[in-house]
Amino acid sequence: MSTLITKLNKILRFPLLLTIVLLITGVLQYMLMAKDVQGQHYDLKLFQVSPETIRSVKTIEDIEKTKKEREAAANEVEPVYSYSEEKGKNQVSTVNTFFDDLFESKQNLSDVKKKEKNKAMNKEIDAIVKDLDSLAVDVPRIDVNKADLRILLNQDTAELKMMQDEITKAITDQMSVPIRDDRLVEAKASIERSIRYSSVFPESVKGIGIRIARSALVVNETKDIKATKERMELASANIDPTRILQGQIIVQEGQVIDREIYRQLEMTGLLSDKVSNKPMIGLAILILLQMIFFYAIFTSNKEKSNFSKTRDLFITVLVYILALVLMELLNLIDGEFDVIIGFLFPAAIVPLLLRILVSERLAILATVMLGLSAGIIFQEGYSTVMQMEVALYMIISGVSCLIFTRRIENRSKILQTSFQVAGINILFIAFYLLLTQSNYTWNELLFYLIAAIVSAVVSGALTIGLLPFIESAFGIISSFRLIELSNPNHPLLKKILMEAPGTYHHSIMVANLAEAACEAVGANGLLARVGCYYHDVGKTKRPGFFVENQMNGFNPHDQLPPTSSSDIIIAHVEDGVKILEQYKMPREIIDVAAQHHGTTLVKFFYFKAKELDPDVNEANFRYSGPKPQTKENAIICVADSVEAAVRSMKEPTAEKIRNLVHAIAQDKLMDGQFDECDLSIKELKTIEKIFCDTLNGTFHSRIEYPKEEKA
Template identity: 55%
Template structure:
């Protein structure tokens, strides 16, 4: 299947491969979840007899009824009045101003050198009165009334002004609303007529001024009234149609109200809402878009991204199938059996077979889809408790399954997931504020434990199938391959013990360096165990296996020796393929020498006067494609070189390591992998530290006296 997938990907391009896979996944998801959002519908008409009893399939707010009740509550709220204390002083001041105008005209007449006719005085006074705003004092005086004011003495006018303004101010201390103004004016007139001290000739004018001075001092506060009405509306609880509520009984007429409720619930066939279906399409598109972005931007080789994508969508699809099955059988139970769903299954599989980012995305996607699939109607969008249940369980596996070196580590993570699941169940039971019997409590907590156990069991059961089908290399698979009892490692130990020891030493160096730069240390270690497996074909031709001191290369032409040495990479790859080893291990066997040059045999050929193409003495490659292969290529050469040194010390080791790395850089061996100069410096430092620890100076103990 690996070959077919590679050919198909090369044919259409990786980007289009992602799009096709995600379109197929989205269609499958939509098909499985469509029934959960479509709802139950009836082909009813208004005023027909109901052929069956219809109950609400979900709890929903009746917005029409709610609005009616709120408007009713707002109408019941009366206007809010606001009393103004300034009105009394303002009206009293206007009364005073009127009499002051009269006194001013009289004063002008007295100061005039020529006599002013009474008619002219009346005209002057009328102009002054007209200067007042009509809204302040809408008075129209007759000429005789104005003349009566002008003929009064200054003393009478001052006394009348003081008495009337005081009376107006005192009277306006009590509240007067607009609808009560006329009654208040009549009452005030009665009050004036009962007082003494007003001149008889202007008494009617005083009454007129007094009546006009009385206005409303308590008016409606529109803003406060609006606020009160809004508060009254907000205090009204929404009217809801409850799940299970009978909308119409069998045999009853479907009246206008019942038909409206059925339409609101989307239970009429010709009025069925397309909104949930559109919402499901949007949810599916969002999920697929995020998955596309994740894998399209993932910085990894195409093969790894392709396999990770396929594993992710298959695991996600299997999760939806399992959720769909549980939802189909849940109708016959009084408890929520959705809590049996293995919360961490998808997360752990994707975490082990792809990477952490994909695992986080799948956790959220699975939780969102579960909320829709297990939605039972009393929540308007999704079953949030199931959504959160899966998120907490999945994230628990992410936090407690950081490194997997044994299958028992999965079981340890299962124990933590079980505790997290039970903690969430406790939260759920407490928040529902319902009374549960002992059998129900036992079921929910057992379901939480079973969910965790199923997550672990299915992960361990399905992991080998995915590893085999997609040639994937998980941490568990790497641990299995590092077992010394593996047939190839036993073969290496028995037939090329020197190479076996060399491989173990290189593994220690490469793992430490990879971990320092953030590469996969475990992959580097296991890759080192097998990188020289090709030497078992002709072990005696490699110096580490020449125990007798006889070197067969001494009797061979340099080009033949080079051919034998170079062949160990391709021989090793062929041997690894026969044993169906992961591609990553095969790649390390092929790439750990890159296209480097066998300088020893090239120089030997030149010394013998032979002329050869330099390519004859170069490894066929390819050059290292990954950081792990690059590190192993350096560690392999460094270990062999240091082992051949006489009396190695820190300074010699450092010079040697630097020279080997510089040689690889100058030979362009790292051009095809994304390793940086900074990382090469880190590798240099770690290799020196590790080698100094291995080849440290030993104390020379004094010889014992004989």
């Protein structure tokens, strides 16, 4: 897998590779989860007998039924009427005005000579008619004609006065109460009876008086259109929307599907020919968001190499997809039980694996994304969007796992964490069961208790079981793998010890220096230590050519030209890489062997060769590199040179050691060996100090004891 990742990094730039991988991951996730959002649909016809009881899978408003109920409520509202007392007064005033005109005309006629009286009366009648017509613009016209006016003008003034009083009194009585359109006829009949049976009313003009009174009555209580409309709107608004509730039975098994039932089935999208694409689009958007978050977190990491980021990407995608597949398999048996089977899922496995193999940030993100996916996958038939209790269970279980695994030194820590997560799972499920306020049987309670424990323990067990396979497949190096590689019984370490014992001791000393320095600057001390154990494994091919393995003062380089000696020394790096690859060692360990000399110059043989040939090519005496790519490799590069130099010192002192360490570190810096890693000058000074402290403790001057005086 490491070879494949290396080839992909050479072919594609990481952002493009990341986009392609996440696109494929999103498509796979969509294919896995598509059926979880499609729901169940039925091929049913109108007036068909339902083959089963069908419930609504969601809460939805029945818009048509709501509209009808609101219209019915509005129509039942009684109209609002407005009573006008002024109308009664106006009608009485109109009648009084009419009689005032009569009295005035009678007064005018009293001064007219008898022979001119007829002509004058006609004139007065015309004037009264004109006044009546002008009054009729705003109120109903008093029902009298010219003949009636002639009769009234011939009546005695006292009789007319009694007639006026009787009519106005009758009008006032009738219009003191509300008169609507439907009561106007009744009111006119009532006023007619009142006048007809009046004893004070002159019989000769009763008919005229009745017509005057009837015509004077008008509707004084009219419909208030605005207030009525407001009341209708209020009544309509008070009607709650009619809803088909989630889980509500729409049709019972064996019931005929009438038009109303068919309409409800159609509206809730349960008919096969009415399947909505909205859930599929929603799922696609959710997956797109998830992939965007993954893209953002991978591109935000600037410290790791493209190889490491690509490897992390493949591990994350593999673990994420496998978790989704496991969820889908578990979901297949969900319908066979009345409990939430999702609580059995090993929710902590993904954060555990990613925390150990990749990073804590990515583990947190994957936990949240997996929780959202689980909410949809384990969604029950009547859940609106997702099964929130399962989603929260996954997230809380995963986050608690990350909190409890801040430091993982060995595999037993994983099992210990599993039991701690089990406690959290139990507490969450207890919260869920209590909040639902439902009654559960002892069997159900026992299931949920077992599910909480099984979920956590299986997470730990699967993590321990899968780690070696993933580490081996991807050449990744976890703390567990590093601890295994540091075992002295490892075949390669035995090989170094047996074939190059001096190199073995040198590697141990370099490991001590590198680990202490790495921990001081926040680098991976364990990786540096184990990398140092193997960094010089290439020397086992020709152990006698390296000074730490030479015995009896014999140095084979004395018999070789400088170029040959240089080639042998330089070759130990390439030989070490090949040996480590043969043993399928993790890439990080191989990188230590490849980069621990960078492109430094083999100075001893270079200057020796230059004495023989001043034009010698310096490039032939440099290691092939690459230069250190990480802090750990840069520190090992310095530690390797420092340990060898200090070991060869005669009578080392703290001052000598400090000067030598500083000189070597500055030489590496000026030679550009740290150009391709993120080691700072400040960190380099810290490393120098740690090296000095460690070396002073190792190569301290012995105390010279005084000789015993002779007696």
